[in-house]
Amino acid sequence: MSDALLSAHNLSVRFGGVLAVNNVSFDVQRGEVFTLIGPNGAGKTTVFNLISGIYTPTAGHITYNGQQMASVPPHAVAGLGIARTFQNIELFEHATVLQNLLIGRHTHRQTGLWQEMFFTPQTRAAEIAAREKVEHVIDFLDLQHHRDSMVAGLPYGVRKVVEMARALCTEPQLLLLDEPSSGLNVEETDDMAFWIADIKNVLGITVLMVEHDMSLVSKVSDRVLAMSQGEVLAMGTPSEVQSHPGVIEAYLGTIDDVSSLRRDHAKEQHP
Amino acid sequence: MRFIFKTDYDQDIRLAKHGGHVFWYGLLMVLLLTAPWLIEEYWLAQLTFVMIYSIVGLGLMLLAGFTGLFSIGHAAFLGVGAYTEAVLAAQGWPFPLSLAMSAGLSAAVGAIVGLPALRVKGIYLGIATLSFGFIVEEGLARWESVTGGNAGKHVKAIELLGYEASSNEAFYWICLVVTVVCTLAVLNLLRSATGRAFVAIRDSEISAQSMGIHLARYKTLSFMISAALAGIGGALYAHKLQFISPDQFNFLQSIDLLLMVVIGGLGSIHGAFLGALFLITMPQLISLGKDYLPDAIGQAPGLQAVVYGLVLIGFVMFEPMGLYGRWLKIRTWFQLFPFYRKGMFKRQKSFQKSDRLK
Amino acid sequence: MQELQVIFSGVAQGCIYGLIALGFVLIYKATETVSFAQGELMMLGAFCGLGAMQWLGWPYWLAVPSALLAMGLVGWLTERVAIRPILGQPAFSVVMLTFGIVYVARGLVTMIPNVGTETHAFPAPYKDVSFDMGGVVIGATQLVVVAATAGLCLLLYFTFRYSRVGIAMQASSQNQLAAYYMGIPVKRLNGLVWALAAMVATVAGLLLAPITFVHANMGFIGLKAFPAAVVGGFSSLPGAIVGGLIIGVVEAMAGFWLPEGFKDIAAYIVVLLMLVLKPNGLFGENLRKKV
Numbered sequence: 001m002s003d004a005l006l007s008a009h010n011l012s013v014r015f016g017g018v019l020a021v022n023n024v025s026f027d028v029q030r031g032e033v034f035t036l037i038g039p040n041g042a043g044k045t046t047v048f049n050l051i052s053g054i055y056t057p058t059a060g061h062i063t064y065n066g067q068q069m070a071s072v073p074p075h076a077v078a079g080l081g082i083a084r085t086f087q088n089i090e091l092f093e094h095a096t097v098l099q100n101l102l103i104g105r106h107t108h109r110q111t112g113l114w115q116e117m118f119f120t121p122q123t124r125a126a127e128i129a130a131r132e133k134v135e136h137v138i139d140f141l142d143l144q145h146h147r148d149s150m151v152a153g154l155p156y157g158v159r160k161v162v163e164m165a166r167a168l169c170t171e172p173q174l175l176l177l178d179e180p181s182s183g184l185n186v187e188e189t190d191d192m193a194f195w196i197a198d199i200k201n202v203l204g205i206t207v208l209m210v211e212h213d214m215s216l217v218s219k220v221s222d223r224v225l226a227m228s229q230g231e232v233l234a235m236g237t238p239s240e241v242q243s244h245p246g247v248i249e250a251y252l253g254t255i256d257d258v259s260s261l262r263r264d265h266a267k268e269q270h271p
Numbered sequence: 272m273r274f275i276f277k278t279d280y281d282q283d284i285r286l287a288k289h290g291g292h293v294f295w296y297g298l299l300m301v302l303l304l305t306a307p308w309l310i311e312e313y314w315l316a317q318l319t320f321v322m323i324y325s326i327v328g329l330g331l332m333l334l335a336g337f338t339g340l341f342s343i344g345h346a347a348f349l350g351v352g353a354y355t356e357a358v359l360a361a362q363g364w365p366f367p368l369s370l371a372m373s374a375g376l377s378a379a380v381g382a383i384v385g386l387p388a389l390r391v392k393g394i395y396l397g398i399a400t401l402s403f404g405f406i407v408e409e410g411l412a413r414w415e416s417v418t419g420g421n422a423g424k425h426v427k428a429i430e431l432l433g434y435e436a437s438s439n440e441a442f443y444w445i446c447l448v449v450t451v452v453c454t455l456a457v458l459n460l461l462r463s464a465t466g467r468a469f470v471a472i473r474d475s476e477i478s479a480q481s482m483g484i485h486l487a488r489y490k491t492l493s494f495m496i497s498a499a500l501a502g503i504g505g506a507l508y509a510h511k512l513q514f515i516s517p518d519q520f521n522f523l524q525s526i527d528l529l530l531m532v533v534i535g536g537l538g539s540i541h542g543a544f545l546g547a548l549f550l551i552t553m554p555q556l557i558s559l560g561k562d563y564l565p566d567a568i569g570q571a572p573g574l575q576a577v578v579y580g581l582v583l584i585g586f587v588m589f590e591p592m593g594l595y596g597r598w599l600k601i602r603t604w605f606q607l608f609p610f611y612r613k614g615m616f617k618r619q620k621s622f623q624k625s626d627r628l629k
Numbered sequence: 630m631q632e633l634q635v636i637f638s639g640v641a642q643g644c645i646y647g648l649i650a651l652g653f654v655l656i657y658k659a660t661e662t663v664s665f666a667q668g669e670l671m672m673l674g675a676f677c678g679l680g681a682m683q684w685l686g687w688p689y690w691l692a693v694p695s696a697l698l699a700m701g702l703v704g705w706l707t708e709r710v711a712i713r714p715i716l717g718q719p720a721f722s723v724v725m726l727t728f729g730i731v732y733v734a735r736g737l738v739t740m741i742p743n744v745g746t747e748t749h750a751f752p753a754p755y756k757d758v759s760f761d762m763g764g765v766v767i768g769a770t771q772l773v774v775v776a777a778t779a780g781l782c783l784l785l786y787f788t789f790r791y792s793r794v795g796i797a798m799q800a801s802s803q804n805q806l807a808a809y810y811m812g813i814p815v816k817r818l819n820g821l822v823w824a825l826a827a828m829v830a831t832v833a834g835l836l837l838a839p840i841t842f843v844h845a846n847m848g849f850i851g852l853k854a855f856p857a858a859v860v861g862g863f864s865s866l867p868g869a870i871v872g873g874l875i876i877g878v879v880e881a882m883a884g885f886w887l888p889e890g891f892k893d894i895a896a897y898i899v900v901l902l903m904l905v906l907k908p909n910g911l912f913g914e915n916l917r918k919k920v
Contacts, residue, residue, distance in 0.1 A: 052481055078483030086481075092474035094538065095467075098283075102464075103471045107483035109464045113492070116463040117456045123463055124284065130464075131280045170482065341721055387901070391908045393720060394663045398859050399904050401852070402897035413890045522852065526728055533725045572746060573739030580732025587726040588715055 005030045005174055005206050006051070010060035013050060020046045022230040023060070028174070033200050033207040035217050037241070038227035039251050044210040045087055046230075048176050051208075052084055053077045064174070079107045083167035084176035087210075089159050093152040097143060097162050098134065100151060104169030105130040137168045140203075141195065157188045168199070175199065177209035181216050189216055196220045214242065214252070226251065286458055303447055307440040316511075317555070319443050321547045322450040323507045328531050328543035329457050330500030335529070336538040337461065338493040339473030340388055343397045344404020345528045347384070348377045348498040350411055350520030352505025354418050357426045357515060366429045366436075370449075373506040374499040380407070381498025382491055389487045404525050412517040423516035426509045446507055453500060458540060460496070469493055530579065534586050536593025545594040553579065633765050635885045636878055641771035641840075643877020644778040648833035649854035650861065650869035651785075652826035657863055659798040659822040660716065662723040666707070667830050668851015669734035674700045674831025675838040675847060676738060679749055689754050693835055697828050704827025705820045712823065713816060716805065731848065738845045745845055751838035770839045777836055781829070782870055789866070798822065853880075856900035862913025871911060875899065 007027035013020050021043040028034045036044040049055045051062060053074035062069040064080060072080065083104075092100050108130070111123045138144055141161050146154060151162065160183065167175055180196070181189045193216055199205050200220075211217050217224060217238055224241040226233040228251065234244040241247055275282070275289050287293045307315060327349060335341050352373040359369035387399035411418050418424060428437035429445060436442055460466045468489045471479035480486055509515050527550060535546025557575055590597050604611040652667040677699050681692035707730065715723060739745040758769035789795035801808035801815045808815050834847065841847065857876045861868025876896045884892035903910065 054477065054480075074480045075483055075485045078481060084481055086478065090475045090478035092471055092478065094474055095470055099467060099470070103467045103479070103482055103484075106464060106468060106471075111464060113460075113465060116465050117459050119459040119463070123459075124281075127284050127463060128280050131283070166482070335721070341724075387904050391904055394724070394863065395859060395904060395908060397663075397724070398855050398900060402856065402900050405897045406894050406901075409890055409894045529725065530728070533722075537721075571740035571742070573736035576732045576736030577740065578736075580729040580734075580736060583729035583732065584711060584726055587718075587722050587729065588711070591715075591718060591722055 003030050004028065006062065006064050006208065008047070008050075008060065008062050011047070011050060011057050011062065012059035013046060013055055014058045020230050021050065021057075024227070024230070024232050025060075026225050026232070026235060028206060028208050029222075030206055031200065031204060032222040033196060033209070033220050035221040035224045035238075036208070036210045036227060037212070037214075037217060037224060037247075037251065038233070041229070042227040043230040044227055045178055047227075048084060048178055048208075048210065051077075051082065051176060078170050078172075081171075081173035082176065083170040083172035083174070085160075085163045085167050085178050085180065087178040087182070089156075089163050091151045091159060091163055091166070094150070096148050096150055097146045097154070097165075098148060100162060100166050101134045101137060101169045102130055104166040105133060107170055108133075133171070134169055137165050140168070140198070141165045156183050157185070160184060160188075164195070168203075168205075172205060174206045174208060177207060177211075179210050179212065181211065181213045189213060192216065193219045218242070284462060286455075286462070300451075307443060312439055315439055315443055317551055319439075319446050319511060321544075321551045322446045323504050323511060324528075324531065324547035324550055325544045326450055326453050326507070327501045327504035327528060328535065328547050329453055329540070330497035330504070331528055331532050332535075332537070332540065332543045333457060333460075333469070333500070334493050334497035335532060336542065337466065337473060338469040338490065340385075340490060340493060341393075341397045341529075342384070342400040342494075342497070342525075343529065344384070344400040344402070344407070344522075344525050345497075345501060346520040346522070346524035347404045347407035348381060348501035349505040349508065349524065349528075350407060350515075350517065351380050351498075352377045352502030353509035353515050353520070354411060354424070354505075355502070356506035356509045357424050358417060360427045360429070360510075363430075366431045366445075370503060370506050373502045375502075377502025377505070378495040378499040381494040381496075381501075384498070385491045385494030388490045388494065401522070401525075404522060408517055408521050411520065418517070421517060423514055426513050426515060428513075429510055442510065449503060449507065453503065454540070457500075461540070465489070465492070530583055534583065534593055536595030539593075539595045541595040541598070542593050545598070549594065553582070632885070634767075635881050637765065637767055638771060639878035639881025640874060641774045641877070642881065643857075643874035644774045644870075645833050645837050645850065645873070646854045646857040646876050647870035647873025648778055648781070648829055648836070649851050650857040650873050651782075651866060652829045652833075653854065653858045654861075654863060654866055654869040655822055655826045655829070657802075657858075658866070659802050660712070660819055661802045662712065662716070662720065663727070664730075664826070665724065665727040665851070665855075666730040666734065667826065667854065668848035669731050670700065670704065670827045670830035671834035671837070671851060672738065672843075672845065672847040673703065673734060673834070674827070675751070675834035675843045676744075677831065678835045678838065679751055679843045682752055683749070689752075696835060697831050700827045700831040701824040705824040707827070708820045708823035713819065716819075735845055735848065748842045748844040751843050753835075753839040756839045768840075770836075774836045774840075777832065778870065781832060782867070785866065794818070794821075853896045856896040856903075859900050859910055860903050862910025865910070865912035868910055868912035 004027035007025075009025050011024045012022050024043070024047060026034075036047065038044055046055065050057055051069070053069070053072055053076075056070070064082065067080075092103065095103075110126050115123050138147060141164065143158075143161065143165055146158055146162070151159060154162070160180065164177065164180065177196070181192050184192060196207060196209070197220055200207055221238050223236065224238050225235045226241050226244065226247040233246045233250060234241045236244075242252065277283065282288065287296065302309070306318060310318070327345070330348075331342065331345050355373040355376045356369050359372055360366075364372070384400060384403045388396050391399065412421050414420070428435050429442065430436070431445070434441075436445060468479065468484045471482065471484055472486060472489055472493075476486060512519075531546035531550045532542060533546070534549050535544070536542030554575060557578055561570070561574070586593060592599070649667050649671055652670070653664060656662060656664045674696055677696035678692050681687045681695050682689065685692075687695070711726060711730065712723070715726060753770070755769040755773060760767050760769065760772070797808070797813045797818055800811065801813055801818055805815055837847070837850070853876065854873065857872035858869050859872070860875055861870070861872030876899060879899050880892055880895045883895035887895075
């Protein structure tokens, strides 16, 4: 318990008549990769939004590093060391990749308004320092080729990587990844698996992610939480959760489910 | 096509990115400094106007083009700055101090006008700023003890370091210095964290928030800086015209300012200057062209409005990147000659998506 | 007694604001564009009616529908020529384009020799009639405004409620591409909406003309209609009328009880209060992007 970086206790949020998240509790240990799985509409991204402070829980609370998150406004969340990516990419379209990443350094800003207006040597030094940190991330994720490209013109796979890079630039302790592999092809998903593993092992960042690709989940996750209709179904190691009957029924499915749909070819060809 | 071989982070941070920049902007500065000896007084006065409007345009460009907050009542800040300067100059304040007060007071008004921006977006913000514009204009007209009301107010000449800068040349140089300082300040802001925060707010507010950008603080800051710049422009405007009245800062003036930044090219600093140039030279061109048109059209009072309207419509429809965008295309054509491809700057056919869900 | 009179003239004025605001909201609901040109369309409509009666010599009952038809055509043409090509662009660009239309409309009208720069009386048949209702004198012009507005609203209500046009309009405003895929004739719909908005503006113009006379600066009244639309909630048709009535009455009362100058800015103070208290207007919807 003492090593839990983030814990959710009896978390619930209600939107009008819809109980989007119902009594969800889990904790994320320092240095692990924790994955949320579940069908669409299960409330996984809602949990993310609760952690980011975009929504306020109607019941329960979240603690991060021992601190209650209830009173933290959305813009202060990044300063605590939590960074996130978004399901539908929310990049700054009319800026270059480099500028997007530099915006990620905002929480580490050391210069004030007047220093920036006069562009003092301090500002210059701060800019160069920020640029160096950003370059490390660019090297880490192989984005050198796209450094000066406008985001608006980049292919989807690259934009997903830029979104992750921008989150990494905030130097987080906890990284929230919302469906990192959605829209990526097999090769890009493999790269993503390696990067997540590197983020955990090399950078020492704790990762909390939402994912649908089961092979990616099995490859990188330490623990998995399965949600359905806003509630917790099962929690444990990837193999434990994937063999849980409730999870199989709600989300994963078995071969038996589709057998009834299989056409009888023999009958068709020889009526 | 110019390829810049980068060896240093400083090259990306510098304002002048390569030798060409240094040469051309240096030349421009030399020409501007020697202008009083190169051109006649009438055109010098017009150039002064261009600079004054450029300062205001810089502010509006920062607010609308870079932070995405649209202000349809910007003339209010112009008016606040102009009247502050007029009142303080009449009381004998030294120019640098009165200029600072104009900027400061306009910034304060800007912070108030920016309050709705913290709660509403898009057209609602536009209407809020429009409303403030009307209220400030009416306030200037009613507060007769200070502003002289609708009868207007005379403005003394600038007193700088004991000298009265009443000649056209002296005033021109003062405007030049102020313009250069303001431009450098804005450029510096844009290449550092604050400017990037503005751009972030424009492109995706939720994302900006998750990067640690305090939306309310930066939106208010954008309004304040933009208003301060308009206030500085207003102060110089007051001295240029030597007589101001509230109806010079009405809705039509606000629309003219918007027209200026849109035609100049939204989202670029060059756009502010090109737009100001357009705003000042267009009436000249119209009066030049008037003689070639049949009397019914040429002498009609509505001609200027029709031309402005058509040019604005034309730019929005055919050149949304504005004059600066057109310049970029021309420059690329020359740089790539003869390999310029027709579709290089082609916009993707875009379909309309709901702005309410942004 | 005088208070009632003041309030009633506020109601009549408010109906005019409401009608113009109705035009805004129609266009906004269908294409999510904000058109600042409604005031100018109203002015053009008034001039059309005036022109039909004064220079074509037509009687009132013929001039009105012909002005409506003519302006409907103008609205449709404006949409076709100026608005349709730019519909995918950011909202601000479209707003700027409508400002351009404002400039062009005002300029063109003032260019018409001898007519554009003058103020003209509008020979409506009911112009000089007035009723004395227990001490309160109400001009027929004002009564007609209120009655016509009510009638028009009912007409529009039934049209949108019992036809598929309303839903089709909302669909194409939220996601134009998807609306295309669903077989909604988006372009035709947009043209129809602009024509309708122009006709509503013309009705406002023809109703206002006997009261304020016909002149090129009539369009400025359109600016006050924006606060009306905001107060009502920008995406609500009944809200536009309610907003207009509120603004009209508050303005009339401000003119009567408050010192000079407040009448002109009463509308704007109301809208600012509204934005502070209930940013989405009285009937507006609160939409938020779901990430």
